[in-house]
Amino acid sequence: MTAIASSHHTRDRISLRFEKEVSHLSIVRREKGRILVVDDDPSLTLLVSRILGRAGHEVLVTSGAEEALIAIRDSEPDILLADIVMPNISGLELARAVRQKHPDIQVILMTGEPTLSSATTAVEIGACRYLSKPFSRPQLIAAVERAESERAKAEERRTALPLLRMVEDEQRKTAELDAAFSSALDSLWMAYQPIFRTDNGAVHAYEALLRSSEPRLPGPPDVLRAAEDLQAVSDLGRIVRARAAKPFETLEGRTNLFVNLHPKDLLDDDLFSPLSPLTQIANRVVLELTERASLEEIPDLVDRIARLRALGFQIAIDDLGAGYAAVSSIAIIEPELVKLDMSLVRGVNANPTKARIIRHLVRMAHDASALVVAEGVETTEEKAVLVELGCDFLQGYLLGRPAKWQG
Numbered sequence: 001m002t003a004i005a006s007s008h009h010t011r012d013r014i015s016l017r018f019e020k021e022v023s024h025l026s027i028v029r030r031e032k033g034r035i036l037v038v039d040d041d042p043s044l045t046l047l048v049s050r051i052l053g054r055a056g057h058e059v060l061v062t063s064g065a066e067e068a069l070i071a072i073r074d075s076e077p078d079i080l081l082a083d084i085v086m087p088n089i090s091g092l093e094l095a096r097a098v099r100q101k102h103p104d105i106q107v108i109l110m111t112g113e114p115t116l117s118s119a120t121t122a123v124e125i126g127a128c129r130y131l132s133k134p135f136s137r138p139q140l141i142a143a144v145e146r147a148e149s150e151r152a153k154a155e156e157r158r159t160a161l162p163l164l165r166m167v168e169d170e171q172r173k174t175a176e177l178d179a180a181f182s183s184a185l186d187s188l189w190m191a192y193q194p195i196f197r198t199d200n201g202a203v204h205a206y207e208a209l210l211r212s213s214e215p216r217l218p219g220p221p222d223v224l225r226a227a228e229d230l231q232a233v234s235d236l237g238r239i240v241r242a243r244a245a246k247p248f249e250t251l252e253g254r255t256n257l258f259v260n261l262h263p264k265d266l267l268d269d270d271l272f273s274p275l276s277p278l279t280q281i282a283n284r285v286v287l288e289l290t291e292r293a294s295l296e297e298i299p300d301l302v303d304r305i306a307r308l309r310a311l312g313f314q315i316a317i318d319d320l321g322a323g324y325a326a327v328s329s330i331a332i333i334e335p336e337l338v339k340l341d342m343s344l345v346r347g348v349n350a351n352p353t354k355a356r357i358i359r360h361l362v363r364m365a366h367d368a369s370a371l372v373v374a375e376g377v378e379t380t381e382e383k384a385v386l387v388e389l390g391c392d393f394l395q396g397y398l399l400g401r402p403a404k405w406q407g
């Protein structure tokens with residue numbers, strides 16, 4: 001279901017861009033083409049250029065093929081109208097040379113003595129019209145119009161082809177990502193990592209962590225990025241929250257559940273639904289928020305947080321001390337908990353600056369009535385210092401790795 005919904009979104013995006021580019025092309029295309037007339041008969045070139053000029057064309061005239069080649073190099077005409085019989089270089093040779101270098105230029109050949117062999121050569125060269133002299137004004141206009149439409153088609157084919165390739169390429173990549181994402185959802189499972197109380201060492205809660213066995217999307221960040229690219233963040237969020245809640249629905253006692261939210265989840269109605277599985281156990285659930293930069297894009301953030309609290313949820317600021325999860329979010333969100341990022345926790349026993357920062361963050365959190373979880377505790381030395389610095393809860397490989405629910 002998810003895969004279909006997401007690929008639909010992507011298709012919309014691609015066709016939108018495709019239409020934009022195509023309309024851009026049609027704006028650029030000229031209305032009336034530029035025509036180069038090559039004939040050693042000045043009375044003919046005069047007549048022809050008058051007719052075509054009146055029809056709105058820009059007309060260039062040369063009396064021989066050598067001059068014509070220079071004119072083509074300098075002014076790139078759309079149509080070449082050339083006499084077959086000329087001194088030095090014949091119109092056929094000229095046409096052949098031009099078509100080889102500029103395949104989009106349309107060639108019309110004129111002759112006073114039509115022969116089968118010259119007509120055959122004209123066809124081989126790809127001349128689109130063969131006018132036998134004398135010709136009428138309507139015959140000339142018709143030949144030019146046909147050449148113009150061929151020219152427009154050739155131009156469109158040439159410019160649209162790379163665009164089409166690009167669109168196809170993107171569609172193929174999206175389809176591949178879509179398949180990988182669907183399979184990640186199929187093999188999705190939740191790992192639970194214990195969070196311990198510092199005062200008595202008891203398990204206070206478990207953090208639910210996304211896991212999948214899809215090799216193309218090996219880590220949780222890969223799955224999340226795919227969801228973002230496929231515009232399926234809400235789909236993923238709903239599945240994660242329902243799965244995370246499962247073991248807790250029948251669990252006795254007061255063990256809490258910590259669940260990570262993507263900032264986009266805050267825009268999903270399902271999160272606020274009184275009927276959703278997670279809402280059923282809301283008074284035991286802490287929702288973790290991270291990425292201050294994206295949180296700022298949620299227009300009514302404070303209001304949405306208030307609605308979550310009204311449903312019974314508590315809120316934690318995740319990854320405090322890393323990247324964007326800035327201190328000011330404590331003032332805006334007024335979380336029940338903050339989680340110190342493991343980059344601050346790592347080696348805190350040997351780094352007085354980290355220790356000082358944590359001490360300040362703990363004091364600040366406590367002043368704002370928030371409790372503090374230290375994440376990523378890996379050594380007994382780190383643990384000892386974190387306890388001394390006043391952290392209320394500890395989480396990390398030292399104390400318990402994320403694992404399948406042992407229920």
Ligand code: G
Pocket residue numbers: 193209220260318319342375376377378395396397398402
């Ligand atoms: O963004 P968040 O803090 O929710 O990410 C937690 C991640 O950190 C999980 O993927 C979890 O597996 C991992 N993790 C948990 N404890 C430790 C730890 O002690 N050390 C390290 N390096 N990673 C940890």
Ligand code: MN
Pocket residue numbers: 207260288318
């Ligand atoms: Mn987390």
